[in-house]
Amino acid sequence: MTLKYLLQKEFIQIRRNSFIPRLIIMFPIMVMCVMPWVMNMEVKNIVVDVVDNDRSTESQRLVHEIEANRYFIFHGQQPTYQAALEDIEHSKADIILVIPQNYSRDRTLGRMPQVLIAANAVNGTKGALGSTYLSQVVTAHAQPAVAALQKQASTLYLYNRHLNFKLFMIPALFAIVMMLLTGYLPTLNIVGEKEAGTIEQINVTPVSKWTFILAKLIPYWLIAFFVITVCLLLSWLIYGITPVGNVAFIYLLAMLLSLFFSSFGLIVSNYSDTMQQAIFVMWFFVMILMLLSGLFTPTRSMPPVAYLSTYVNPMSYFIDAMRTVFIRGGGLNSIGHQLLALSVIGLTMGGWAVISYKKNK
Template sequence: MVMLYLLEKEFKQFFRDPGLPKMAIAFPVLMMLVFPFAVSMEIRNIDLVVVDNNRTMASSKLIETCTASGYFDLVGVSDDPDWAMQQMDRNKADAILTIESDFDRSLERGEPLPVGIKVNTINGTKGSIGAGYLTSCVQRFYAEHAPGRQGSTTGAQLDVSPKYYFNTYLDYKLFMVPALIVIAITMLTGFFPALNIVSEKERGTIEQINVTPVNRGVFILCKLIPYWLVAFFVLTACLLIAWWVFDYSCAGSIGLMYFFTAGNILVTAGMGLLISNYSDNAQQAMFVTWFFMMVFMLVSGIFTPIASMPGWAQAITYLNPMRYYADAMRGIYIKGSTLADVWTDAAGLLAIGAAMVSWAILSYKKTT
């Protein structure tokens, strides 16, 4: 009975705040409608400058092949390499394609093409991907126009036909949708509980609870339950937006996604309440929560693969709950993974969650 009254108090407190319900609705909507287009590894609109020292039909066809790919915007064609470097220095060019004077003769003889590629790598990702696109365009041009290459069957040949599983068209938005769900749920259910107890401390209402015989465990549990419902609402909204807007649907069990979300709440809400217990004001709680959220996101594998991290960083990720949550959500949503496939993620998430909630209960100092 006491638990019902506490839950009623928590829900009234949540909906009485003019900002929290609106944020719970607006945050996932903005995340799902804006970020899949803004956060993308599909690099396009690469500004290209061509230094054409050949000026023949062959060099013109190579330039046309590069611009027709849809990845490059042609800034200009010149035979002056200094002018091209000036464009790059002024950030007007991301890549420079240099075509040497004997380009057409090398092409006719089937020799390696005298072509140079320079890229601006201030943005390393854009530079490396742009260089790959440009190299691919040159290779395709050579395969199509070099004598004896078209349909030739002489000599040993290697025919490589890649087959892409789970994301057939390499759609980066599909890759990011489950990651954005993870970020939205983790951010909301991390910040809201962190402001809960500390806001009651600031208003002085926490003293009314401290003088009651309410058990610490029941008190913390009643603080957690509303955020489970908030997380389930956010997950439902994100899945519906992904279906309506992008025509993406979960390849696996939606119930399993709710199960992992419930486990994630144990971690994030437990951590938020833990931070709230040790904080004296809302500003302090927000800064500490933001610090941990940033660390969790950067070493969770959401943006960069964990396998590409150094060994010490990979070891740290085993203490990161977002690693388990993100891995499971991507596996379920994109691959259709079952609990048997992601049981290690479930074990890691529940273990860290149990530790966080236990610590939050023990650290709450209830005075009578």
């Protein structure tokens, strides 16, 4: 019965707050409507300068093929390589293509012309992929036989046949929404009561620490279920993307991640005296967990020391399992070790949240 009244108190506080109910509703809507469009790792709109030293019909055909390619923005032809390099130095171009003299003659004789591709590699991903795209266009034009041989190798894309980047990012966005809502709100809860002085009224009651902390955690688990439901509906309504696997696994993963973040938020809140202190401590850990989770880049690409952190990073387990269920349709066998890891980490943090709460009578 004590837990029931404490839960009523928590929900009344959330409802009477002028900001939190709006945040719970608007934040997942904004993230799902905006982020899948902007968090796109596909490289497009590569600005190309061309230096045509051959000035033949064949070289101009190559220029027109580059101009018509949807991945490139044709900036124009420059008289010299130095003039094109100045465009790169002034950020007016990303790649330079230098067509050599006798390009048409070498192509007619079956030779591979020595074409120069100079890419601005300040952004390494854009420079590497852009030069690869451009070299494929040049190879297809200069030696069609080689390009035909390359096309004989068929590629089968499993699970994401159309290489839709939104399908890859949307399950990860669930993690961001869960992390911020079920992490920050509990963080500010106990600290807010400390600053308001209402925590002292709880401390003089016979309410146990377990009951008190559980009353703080349960509302945010329910908020997590609401947020996941909103995200799933928006994914279906806006993008036509629905989970391939069992939706029950998605809710189970959401509950385990919310257990970790709500418990972790309460731990930070227990050790903090002011909201400012709690916010900065939480932000420090949130950024580390997010950047080392594999949200944007594969974890296998990390240095070995950084990769070891994924074994204790619940975000990494959640994102991996969510993508497995959402995109690949994996079952319990596929995400069993992620569920076990999230359960162990979540229960550990929950126990720590209870122990760290100092109830002074």
